[in-house]
Amino acid sequence: MKRRITAIAMAAVLGGTAFGVGAAELRVGFTADALTLDPANHRKRETETIIRNMYDGLVTRNASMEVVSELAESWRAVDATTYEFELREGVTFHDGTPLTAEDVRFTFERLTREGAMGGQTSPRKSLLGPLTGVEVVGTRTVRLKLDSPWPILPAMLPFQEIVSERFVKAVGDAALADQVNGTGPFKLVEWRKGDSVIMERFDGYYGGAADIAPVGKACVDRVIFKIIPENASRVAALLSGDVHIINELPAHSIKQVESNPGTRVMAVNGTRSSYIALNNQRKPFDDVRVRKALAHALDRQLIVDKILSGKATLIDGILSPDAFGKNRDLPAHAHDPAKAKALLAEAGYPDGVEATLDVDGAGKDIAEAIAAVASKGGFRIKVVVGEGSTLTKRYRTKGEPIDGDMWLTSWGNGSLDPVGIFEPTHKTAARGNASGYSNAEVDRLLDAANIDTDRAARARMYAEAEAIVNRDLPYVYLWVAQDLYGVSTKVSGWQPSADSRINLHDACVK
Amino acid sequence: MSLGRLIERLAQLVPVLLGVSAIVFLMMALTPGDPVEIMLGDQHVTEEQERALRHDMGLDLPPHERFVKFLANAAQGNFGQSFFHRQPVMDVIASRLPATIELSLVALVLALATAIPLGVLAAVKKDSWLDRAATVTSLFGVSLPGFWFGILLLMLFAVHLQVLPVAGRAGYESEVAPITHLLLIDTLLRGRLDAFLDALSHIILPAVTLGLPMAAILTRVTRTSMLEVLDQDYVTFARAKGLRRRAVLAKHALKNALIPTVTVAAIETGSLLGGNMVVETVFGWPGLGRLVVESIFVRNYPLVQAAVLIYAITYVMLNFLADVLYTVLNPRVRL
Numbered sequence A: 001m002k003r004r005i006t007a008i009a010m011a012a013v014l015g016g017t018a019f020g021v022g023a024a025e026l027r028v029g030f031t032a033d034a035l036t037l038d039p040a041n042h043r044k045r046e047t048e049t050i051i052r053n054m055y056d057g058l059v060t061r062n063a064s065m066e067v068v069s070e071l072a073e074s075w076r077a078v079d080a081t082t083y084e085f086e087l088r089e090g091v092t093f094h095d096g097t098p099l100t101a102e103d104v105r106f107t108f109e110r111l112t113r114e115g116a117m118g119g120q121t122s123p124r125k126s127l128l129g130p131l132t133g134v135e136v137v138g139t140r141t142v143r144l145k146l147d148s149p150w151p152i153l154p155a156m157l158p159f160q161e162i163v164s165e166r167f168v169k170a171v172g173d174a175a176l177a178d179q180v181n182g183t184g185p186f187k188l189v190e191w192r193k194g195d196s197v198i199m200e201r202f203d204g205y206y207g208g209a210a211d212i213a214p215v216g217k218a219c220v221d222r223v224i225f226k227i228i229p230e231n232a233s234r235v236a237a238l239l240s241g242d243v244h245i246i247n248e249l250p251a252h253s254i255k256q257v258e259s260n261p262g263t264r265v266m267a268v269n270g271t272r273s274s275y276i277a278l279n280n281q282r283k284p285f286d287d288v289r290v291r292k293a294l295a296h297a298l299d300r301q302l303i304v305d306k307i308l309s310g311k312a313t314l315i316d317g318i319l320s321p322d323a324f325g326k327n328r329d330l331p332a333h334a335h336d337p338a339k340a341k342a343l344l345a346e347a348g349y350p351d352g353v354e355a356t357l358d359v360d361g362a363g364k365d366i367a368e369a370i371a372a373v374a375s376k377g378g379f380r381i382k383v384v385v386g387e388g389s390t391l392t393k394r395y396r397t398k399g400e401p402i403d404g405d406m407w408l409t410s411w412g413n414g415s416l417d418p419v420g421i422f423e424p425t426h427k428t429a430a431r432g433n434a435s436g437y438s439n440a441e442v443d444r445l446l447d448a449a450n451i452d453t454d455r456a457a458r459a460r461m462y463a464e465a466e467a468i469v470n471r472d473l474p475y476v477y478l479w480v481a482q483d484l485y486g487v488s489t490k491v492s493g494w495q496p497s498a499d500s501r502i503n504l505h506d507a508c509v510k
Numbered sequence B: 001m002s003l004g005r006l007i008e009r010l011a012q013l014v015p016v017l018l019g020v021s022a023i024v025f026l027m028m029a030l031t032p033g034d035p036v037e038i039m040l041g042d043q044h045v046t047e048e049q050e051r052a053l054r055h056d057m058g059l060d061l062p063p064h065e066r067f068v069k070f071l072a073n074a075a076q077g078n079f080g081q082s083f084f085h086r087q088p089v090m091d092v093i094a095s096r097l098p099a100t101i102e103l104s105l106v107a108l109v110l111a112l113a114t115a116i117p118l119g120v121l122a123a124v125k126k127d128s129w130l131d132r133a134a135t136v137t138s139l140f141g142v143s144l145p146g147f148w149f150g151i152l153l154l155m156l157f158a159v160h161l162q163v164l165p166v167a168g169r170a171g172y173e174s175e176v177a178p179i180t181h182l183l184l185i186d187t188l189l190r191g192r193l194d195a196f197l198d199a200l201s202h203i204i205l206p207a208v209t210l211g212l213p214m215a216a217i218l219t220r221v222t223r224t225s226m227l228e229v230l231d232q233d234y235v236t237f238a239r240a241k242g243l244r245r246r247a248v249l250a251k252h253a254l255k256n257a258l259i260p261t262v263t264v265a266a267i268e269t270g271s272l273l274g275g276n277m278v279v280e281t282v283f284g285w286p287g288l289g290r291l292v293v294e295s296i297f298v299r300n301y302p303l304v305q306a307a308v309l310i311y312a313i314t315y316v317m318l319n320f321l322a323d324v325l326y327t328v329l330n331p332r333v334r335l
Helices: A005-013 A047-049 A101-112 A154-157 A165-171 A231-239 A251-259 A288-297 A301-305 A337-346 A362-376 A388-395 A423-428 A440-451 A453-473 B005-032 B033-039 B049-054 B063-075 B090-123 B129-144 B148-158 B183-189 B193-230 B233-240 B246-281 B286-298 B301-328
Strands: A024-028 A057-059 A067-069 A072-077 A082-087 A129-137 A141-146 A184-192 A196-201 A220-225 A263-280 A312-314 A354-361 A381-385 A404-412 A475-488
Touching: A005 A101, A024 A047, A024 A231, A024 A404, A047 A301, A057 A154, A067 A072, A067 A154, A082 A101, A082 A231, A101 A129, A101 A141, A101 B129, A165 B193, A231 A251, A231 A475, A231 B148, A251 A263, A251 A388, A251 A475, A263 A288, A288 A337, A288 A362, A288 A381, A288 A475, A301 A312, A301 A362, A337 A362, A354 A362, A354 A388, A362 A381, A362 A404, A388 B033, A423 A440, A440 A453, B005 B063, B005 B301, B033 B049, B063 B301, B090 B129, B090 B183, B090 B193, B090 B246, B090 B286, B090 B301, B129 B193, B148 B246, B183 B193, B193 B246, B233 B246, B246 B286, B286 B301
Parallel strands: A024 A220, A354 A381, A354 A404
Antiparallel strands: A057 A067, A072 A082, A082 A141, A129 A141, A184 A196, A196 A220, A263 A404, A263 A475, A312 A475
16 A cells, blocks of 8 residues: 555645546556667666667567567578668658658668768777678668678667667757657657656657557556666665666575565576686686586585575576577586586696686676685685776676686676677687686687578687687586566566566556 | 955855866866767767857867866856757756755755654753663664665655655645745745645655754764853853852753754755755655756756855855854854
């Protein structure tokens, strides 16, 4: 029961609102505010999640993370460097103007041309790889041209949303930061910076992706993304009924949310692989036997059960089980402290190994559990908590000497294609390589798979590369944690999504 | 207080701000972490793409050149672009500053309104149960971590009693066209009592959390200084004249006893800005403190620079205001 002073006052003083009484309003307690509402001018997942409710893209992803048509009705690869998209008929922007192929051309030119946004270059340019040209072939047909073959283009396109050429030219690029004229299911009502983003249903919506039921207008009248960065406060907001959905539910709050009568926990496989980066450049982890010993010393399932409430899937290579090209036959390094000790003795460490495990504040509990469990396998691990950006600088050195022994870290991969995670973390001197690992064969396989347009061949190459890193073990691969959401029982029709988007088109609220 | 004195004070700001800029710049430059890397996040990018972004953010220049450029631009009122918002930093800060000012003011008023009467009462009734209660309470107030206390208040008033909201500055319906950008004032000016009450219900918990440590300190300062003043000859004289007790306390004792309180209040108001960072995060308050913390984590240099300058100006001006207040409280003090 709500006993808000304000509610009483409101009832007494105010007649009604623009929506009248009984408008279905869905409120999301969300970790971070949008940086901008311009779909082309940010590099932040949370910003994209908010924007995606107002802007649609050529394609999107369904619940099983397959790429499906959205504004495009169909698409095909004409050749290795040309993709053709046929636009759906009858799509209009929020201002009522129809979507045309010219808008698509304008959008991609704005994303990829230097200085195309009032002098600024889009920071999303690098998400489009070698895309250089857009050609309008008919009123509803466009071709995206690549400089070189780049088979993951379709997997990267859900990250881009289409803007209206006429609108952008009328209001100017800078104005797009807080004005919205998209083709998405919701229109912007107001952005109260730092506080909330308020949207209402767009009644002229074409219905959304044909492959994702239900097709049609959004279910709720109004949606509010309420920004609550602090975990405990976000949980409190859910429990009190202030919000209906919260993201990033901390694992230790699962019981609290489940035992509360009006709320439940929803989970979905995430796309972020967690691992321990081992410094392969110096003792003791320059020896593969020591690295394997650590893997055998750990009881990963125990840690998952105790600290993550069981909400994670173990991995034995870098790729998530949902990723394209995942090798499903990788041997696990099973929990075996005796074997760990034997391996250490063989490597010349009969008295065990001392090492420091670096971790940022959020991973402290897990790091301490790792240290405790590994001690039975001959590892004396000291946990040191540092700050994320500082640790990144020390470990992801692009080939320079790494400063540290081991780092508990992770890498996200929203595209679920190995290009987004395998290459940056394992290729020699790549920007996410935190172990100093370098294997010519792995480099060759990753380079070849990056541009091969034959899907089966690509998948084989990634599987082979994953088998090699499973043997070399530059990292101790841990798990892909599930993304957890706290959801009110009043909400129906909404499913969490592995790419961490919160698409509210299908969500209803009682 | 003369105009000349005011101008002199403002002129003193210049070296302070230069010094602050240099220190902040140096600290940010020495802290490991790279905004370009942070912005690119977990993605595969080519070196060329990374270089282009670095150039776009002006980070391809060596630090000393960046600092000179920053000073030259700042002198013309241009504090650069926020790396992550991709907008002028002053626009970003301006959108968040009013919420922080409003919260700080309400916290200050709450603190003063409880601390001064409580401090005076504790002094007048020295060693009574009331004095002891005030002393113990203020000890708690100083020691409680704001973060923990804030969440405790949330659990009690928002989750269990459900009488106050958890986060934010106002509900959806409480929108009024801004005049001062302070919601409590704007809602009243627009005659929207419902919106005023809504805004009030949102600000109570953060303001109490923020104001409590300040109230605690001010209670102790007021009590001590009141005790001192009550021993003075002029108070004894005023009593001997047969003045009413209330008049003695208010006119003779309190006015003089308030000088240390004003000094501490000015300093504490400065640190309210710091306390804001925690409270704004807990209560999802859309203020500057939270923005600055988030900006430090992602190495948003231009925004941190500009925000710290604003903090420095505020701090200096608050102390100046305290000086002015001394002359009101005690005409013998001259600026």
